[in-house]
Amino acid sequence: MSLLNRSSLRELTSSHLDLILSWRNQPFIRSVMYQDEEITFEQHRNWFAGIQENHTKQVKVFYFDDQPMGVVQISVDEQNKRAEWGFYIGEPQAPRGIGKIMGYLAIEYIFHQLSVQKLCAEVLSINAKSIQYHKKLGFQVEGILKEHILKDNRSIDVILLSLFRKDWNERRVEILKQIEGRII
Template sequence: MSLKAIGQLRTIEPSELEIMLSWRNSPSVRANMYTRHEISLTEHLAWWERIQEDNNQLYFMYEFQGVPLGVVAFTGINIASHNASWAFYASPEAPKGTGSKMEFLALEHAFNDMKLNKLCCEVLAFNTPVIKLHQKFGFKIEGILREQHYIERSPVDVYCLGILSSEWHEQKDAMREKILKLSKV
């Protein structure tokens, strides 16, 4: 079955930078990020300009049925070691299940298009729904960085998770079927 039923990752258009910023500045998104302040348009555009020159980062728009619904990022791309980190955020208005669709497509892109062997991510400890989502897709907790990050003068642990290409390929068909089944409900 085609991945169109799950959506697609595509190039972010310059005209979408403001909507991307509005999602990123949403309180529900900011609450789970390292950078938690409200980002100005000037700061956002300067950041976007910098990453366009950085070969170690790739950003994609997640689109479903012609509607942009989220952003997927690959950072710290290390071609020699065949690994990278990734992160994502969805529009606050995105329908339930959007995160799973984004994660499926990100894993497919990482291991099929980018030819990575390993994909990593970091999640703030209190963001248990995302930790569980990653585990559902086969990510393993590889470590906990104790009191690694401060939020409002309080230390927070950071979970480090990773998945290998071989682990993804063992279960991707089952995950695709689960997502497609949930999409029909």
């Protein structure tokens, strides 16, 4: 069976809240986020309520073999046909390469269901793995916000990346072949 057929993006519901909070509070996730303090359940519940009220934001839970593995958050600027995304694989035992499948599904959804022209990302410069991940999906570096945030008394740069729909449409078949060539 195709790896993509074993995967899906589903709407975030209140039934996901405990799991998502446990993922988000893992040190390996927190360390590469803007906000790296542990989140309380009350803060998490308020975040969920805000998502429910804001039509420009969506959160999807990524499933593989009917098991939740990660999260994709999307903010859409409809007027400018632009979106920003953030994501993580939260499941520590997730199969290797699962992030590329999640990225593929999310990008397809963003460009072809939400009809945006440009997808933007902000990645902390200390997160080399995410920067490389974005580049493998076709993102280009657009700029650097120098010493943009403070973490552990260190100034950290933020890398600005983007992917245009026209460029994705040229790369998507190649990326799909890479995904389908994997054995998980």
